[in-house]
């Protein structure tokens with residue numbers, strides 16, 4: 001049945017549809033403006049993420065690894081980007097961060113870590129602070145439990161969350177060193193990550209099985225650890241009996257100082 005636009009009911013329906021459509025269009029345009037790359041370091045199975053505003057060229061790296069800093073700097077240069085922040089999700093125990101070296105390779109870039117980590121960096125951020133790159137922001141959510149200073153970075157439109165070692169795909173960060181606390185981690189994940197939209201993409205700091213991305217809904221329903229009660233989760237985490245990371249004795253002291261500043265070329 002044909003209904004003219006002048007019909008009040010049709011006009012009202014069109015007006016009601018226009019707002020979400022405009023919002024959808026704006027989101028699409030914003031996303032086309034963003035560059036996103038997931039990079040990998042095979043020794044510690046670490047993911048590094050590059051995000052950039054293609055219009056202003058401002059870029060952020062999340063969790064760069066020392067041994068890959070030259071690769072990352074080269075990519076930033078090739079793409080004509082300006083790295084504003086090299087940010088850590090936490091003081092890593094299994095590899096040395098690339099943030100210190102990236103500051104040398106790409107002058108003007110600031111290193112970032114949480115104030116609660118106790119580590120040094122140009123910018124020490126706290127819950128609710130935001131890292132701006134062009135038209136985009138990454139909101140820092142405090143998600144302690146794996147370490148005291150763990151942050152999850154959430155993109156402003158809440159379509160992507162960079163969870164570090166707080167939430168891994170079908171797993172989570174261990175809680176047996178660096179102020180680890182399974183109770184704290186359980187509450188962090190449930191209150192700060194599982195409350196994000198279900199289709200929000202989860203990008204962790206590591207994966208040991210070759211998985212690259214998950215969603216809030218998948219982890220909320222399928223994560224074998226975090227779907228348990230808090231009590232069961234605590235028991236499970238206290239009995240993981242994992243070997244210590246191979247690089248722990250060099251990685252933690254170096255990362256408390258923002259990593260190594262002058263790596264041999």
Ligand SMILES: N[C@@H](CCC(=O)N[C@@H](CSS)C(=O)NCC(=O)O)C(=O)O
Nearest residue numbers: 044093094165171172173174244245246
């Ligand atoms: N074998 C690796 C270390 C593996 C490990 O301990 N990973 C950490 C994240 S890095 S601090 C972790 O939390 N794992 C959780 C798990 O359930 O595996 C090495 O020697 O580097």
Ligand SMILES: [Fe+2]
Nearest residue numbers: 092093165173
């Ligand atoms: Fe870690």
